[in-house]
Amino acid sequence: MNDQNTLLQIDGVTKVFPGVRALDNVTFSVLAGEVHGLVGENGAGKSTLMAVASGALVPEKGRVVINGAETKGDTDAARRLGLAIVRQEPALMPDLTVAENLYLGVPIEQRPSLMNTAQWAQQLLRQWSDDVAIDANERVLSLNPEQRFIVEIVKALAAKPKVLVLDEPTEHLLAEDVDRLFEHIRKVTAASCSVVYISHRIREVQKIANRLTVLRDGQGQGTYDAAGLSEQQIVELIVGGALDREFPAKAGHERAGVVLDVVSLRGAGFTDVSVQVRKGEIVGLAGIDGNGQREFMRALAGLARSRGSITVNGIPAKIQTSQAAAASGIRYLPGDRHRDGIFGELSVRENFSLRSLPFDSIHGWINQRSEARRTKLAVTGFAVKTPTVETPIRSLSGGNQQKLVLASVLASNPEVLLVDEPTQGVDIGARMEIYKVLRQAAAAGTAVIVVSSDALEVAGLCDRVSIFSRGHIVKELHDTAVNENNITSAVLTATTERERGSASIPGFWKWASGDWAPLVMLALAVCALGIYATHVNDTYLSARNLSGMLALVATLAIVAYGQQALMLVGGIDLSVGPLMGLMVVIQSFFLNDGASMMHQLSGWVIVILIAVAVGVVNWILVDPFRLHPMVATLATYMALQAASLLLRPVPGGLIADSVVEAIGTQAGFVPVIAIFAVVLAVALEFALFKTRLGLTFRGVGSRVEAARMAGVRPHRTLLAAYVGCSLLAGVAAVPMMAQVGSGDPSSGINYTLASIAAVAIGGASLFGGRGSFVGSLLGALLIVQVNVVTSFLDIGDSWQSYLLGGMILASVALYSKSREMAVAK
Structure with missing residues (x-):
């Protein structure tokens, strides 16, 4: 065999799982421009062999060479060398749109600007079929199985691979789309691409493959010219002998009940x-x-x-x-x-x-x-x-x-x-x-x-x-x-027509499952509550009341942004409240009247380092140590609260008036910190939907394994989320400092649950992948508004809990129901 024409070479690969030798000294090679069928029974090792080729699995022995370069169990290296794979279960992130999945699925150098992703993706889909019934802006979770497979195939083709692996690609496809797939296979092989075609459908393998290799019980059984074998011979090679392929006899049932x-x-x-x-x-x-x-x-x-x-x-x-x-x-x-x-x-x-x-x-x-x-x-x-x-x-x-x-x-x-x-x-x-x-x-x-x-x-x-x-x-x-x-x-x-299009989803539920629904509903709730409060007590709209409310909203919103960033990747942080309290306690030793600039600067450096350290510790407990996020951050919660109490058993250490006044600076009646919170929400929202970092956050939270296969590094993303959450909690402690005025060790405790509530009310998924920073801002505004309105209406503090609890339940229930209704059946 001419090595220059071999685009995929697998030599002597052995892969062992507990109790099973999945691959035993398997050698396999694919030539440029050929379709190479890989056949065998379930459990024969076909998918495992291709997982080794793609770098998803590391073998105990053997090597993989793609386009002349050896890989070392690295999915990124395999992708860069030109291997693309279509798996039995599409490696798509359900909470991301079709366009976003396609964007992450191609090499970095082939990606368009995120501003033009939808148009670019729709063009790719039209290359599959002029009348393709898939909208690039649809979330993958709303697609039916056939549409998901088409997106997975289009994603692999869009990467312009040198080696294309198709693992049971036609199981969900109709005959017309199988024909389209075969057309694309012929086009890419004509351009010297190698195709590995794995299928249980022997007729398909015979129709499309030039050569085929048989695996049985993790061992290679030889490579053959596909045209030189009959269907029965292929079956006998697969099972290791003759097989009765007759369907069972049909029973008479004319008089049966x-x-x-x-x-x-x-x-x-x-x-x-x-x-x-x-x-x-x-x-x-x-x-x-x-x-x-x-x-x-x-x-x-x-x-x-x-x-x-x-x-x-x-x-x-x-x-x-x-x-x-x-x-x-x-x-x-x-x-x-x-x-x-x-x-x-x-x-x-x-x-x-x-x-x-x-x-x-x-x-x-x-x-x-x-x-x-x-x-x-x-x-x-x-x-x-x-x-x-x-x-x-x-x-x-x-x-x-x-x-x-x-x-x-x-x-x-x-x-x-x-x-x-x-x-x-x-x-x-x-x-x-x-x-x-x-x-x-x-x-x-x-x-x-x-x-x-x-x-x-x-x-x-x-x-x-x-x-x-x-x-x-x-x-x-x-x-x-x-x-x-x-x-x-x-x-x-x-019928010669097929009814195309996505599953029928009622208009309201389709809208409710989108990104704008929580924002619109929250805005309406805020306006309605404000109008009612003003009707009952016109001092509600006084500059003094609004200024105080907005300062509280800014504090809660900023810590909620950190919680939102973490919940996007499927995490949660219970320690943000005590961390904010610890920040205030520490600064009560540094930001005093008469303290030198260097002394105050030392305080800021210390709190920043502590915030980063807390984020890293939380990440270590959750990721390398694999503790549940709630268990890990609850431990951090208690440790931080204990540290605050050790430093300040009782409140003390007044924050300097000059610092309080600087933090409380206003533009008219609007606190500057509130303006900062709004600008930060818009900037983070833009980053979430229009930058690669935001896309990786949502991808990891949507489906971590699919994100990893798309070249995202989940461990780094999770680390960034935990550190970012702690840093934003530290930023939120700054306006809280002005509100508390001294080192109170219990000052931040209530912000833990309030930040989670703001994010949940803002439309975030508790399982990751979905959320909105603007939604978190509006959620924080509604929570503070409820707290203030109950005081204005003199209806008792218990109503704060009733109303907030009801809003959280309503928000989560609406989100869950809309998500359920939007999933294609």
């Missing part, structure tokens, strides 16, 4: 759908995606609203919620297992038993031995490759996750089984096992309904097929008419 009877069901995306499923029968739903078949299935599962008549074994079924549907015997196997099928942090055992807990519990107490025994039987029966049943399910391959979810659903003994894409991401051998299991479930009396984009799968598995078009069943195929050609023909002749 009806298990599921659906009459005139209607809902979003479908109308007046009637279906019957008899014992021993599997019914398939086919049609161009977006024509109602999946919406109908989700409605049956209780995941979408619907109206109509449904009976299960003659008993009326309730499907208002998924819990009600499950109680009626209806269970659903989702197609998007990463979002809807698994609990990533829980073990294999827990994921299996969750859907059938009554089998392992006595009076609500779980018998873990029973759980483990049933899970081991399922793992064996479904050939799930896992080190132990206690292994977190997120560490399993996609196909093994799918098999375990199916085993979990069937373990609940459902009356009706709804299956969306039963073999998505599953290897050839496992597919046959799943087909047999579904046929056995039907024979045992379960009504089985299957939605699949694979016409051959529908034909081989199903007894009867209903064709959907524009929300209606327009044709039904029976008996010998159920074959691949008839299904494809019926789908294409029923």
Whole structure:
């Protein structure tokens, strides 16, 4: 082989996980301008090998050479050398827009100005398709699975890679988009790019690949010319021998009783759908995606609203919620297992038993031995490759996750089984096992309904097929008419148009999930409360009252900015209040009347150093030591408060009048510190949405692993957030100094919860990725306003707590609901 033509060379790579040798001395090379297929069963090591190639995993032995340069387990180095990868689960940050994800996904030198990102991204999307139904300004969380995959592919192509890795790229794509993908593959290989194509769909590999390499149990089984092997030969190489590829025999069901009877069901995306499923029968739903078949299935599962008549074994079924549907015997196997099928942090055992807990519990107490025994039987029966049943399910391959979810659903003994894409991401051998299991479930009396984009799968598995078009069943195929050609023909002749566009989201909820909604609603609340207070007591708008309010708002707003910066990356800091108090206590020893300029300057240097040190300590506890942010910063809270009490057991040490007057300088009746707080909010807001630093903060908070794959350094970002939060708390201590006037060790305590409340009311996500500094400013204004108004109205201090608590609950509930409504189903 000519080394000059080899763009990716993997030599003797071995990768070991606890209890598993995922790769064993694997060698693999890809030539310039070729499509190299990489095939094997689930768990064979395909994705692991490409993770090693991309630098996401570091092997125990071996080396990776990209475009002539060796990498050392560094994702940034692999990206710079020209490797781009499309993963089975798109590495996108859900709270960022499509444009922002594309921006972070390409090398720095290819990025446009952040001012022009949306236009640039839309042009990239149009290169995929002239009529692409994806808005570059949409957040990724509102895209459906197919759209997310298209964005992931466009992101990889936009990087202009020398080596392009496609890991199961077509699992969520329609046939027309598969054709588009193949066109793009041919274009990039014509420009001497290398493509590694990983897929369980053997026909696709044969169609697009020049050569293919087979992996089995972490070992290479040879490299072959793709054109020189038949489909059956490839399958036998994958499984290590001959495989029965016949679908299980279809059972006669003409006289069998009806298990599921659906009459005139209607809902979003479908109308007046009637279906019957008899014992021993599997019914398939086919049609161009977006024509109602999946919406109908989700409605049956209780995941979408619907109206109509449904009976299960003659008993009326309730499907208002998924819990009600499950109680009626209806269970659903989702197609998007990463979002809807698994609990990533829980073990294999827990994921299996969750859907059938009554089998392992006595009076609500779980018998873990029973759980483990049933899970081991399922793992064996479904050939799930896992080190132990206690292994977190997120560490399993996609196909093994799918098999375990199916085993979990069937373990609940459902009356009706709804299956969306039963073999998505599953290897050839496992597919046959799943087909047999579904046929056995039907024979045992379960009504089985299957939605699949694979016409051959529908034909081989199903007894009867209903064709959907524009929300209606327009044709039904029976008996010998159920074959691949008839299904494809019926789908294409029923409709030649696909209804495009994002999921239907009510206008209000779409607006409420955006960045402007919290600002508008807060502004309206502030105005309404101000108008009411003025109506009751006209001194509310006096210059003296407004000046005092604005000074308090500035103090709370500035510390809230620090809290917001940290919450953007998924953190929180309970220590900001005691840190502010400590700053005031320390300065009470330095900023006294008669103190020299050098003495005062020493005080400022000390408090700045302490603020930085506190931020670093918090980061060390949270990141390297992996403590929960609330636990870590609560410890810092207590340590700082103790330090303040040691220095000033009782309030003392008057701040010099000259310092107080300088801090309290006003422009008219407006404190200069309030003007500073407003300018700072606008500057930080601009930085958040229009600079790379702001984008990395939101990216890390949205999905840290996807941000890391995009070249962001999460550890550095988190360090910057903690240090920035502490520094802003130190800045907020300056106006507080003028308000307190002496070294009071308890002066800052209330600012911890108040700063969190201001950020929450301002529309921030408690999980990271979303927020607004202007929102934090308005949140601080509303909190101070409530405190002042209750005094003016003489309604008691308790109402401050009632009103603030109600506002926080309302804000968080509205945000959570709008986020839920904005997520594509």
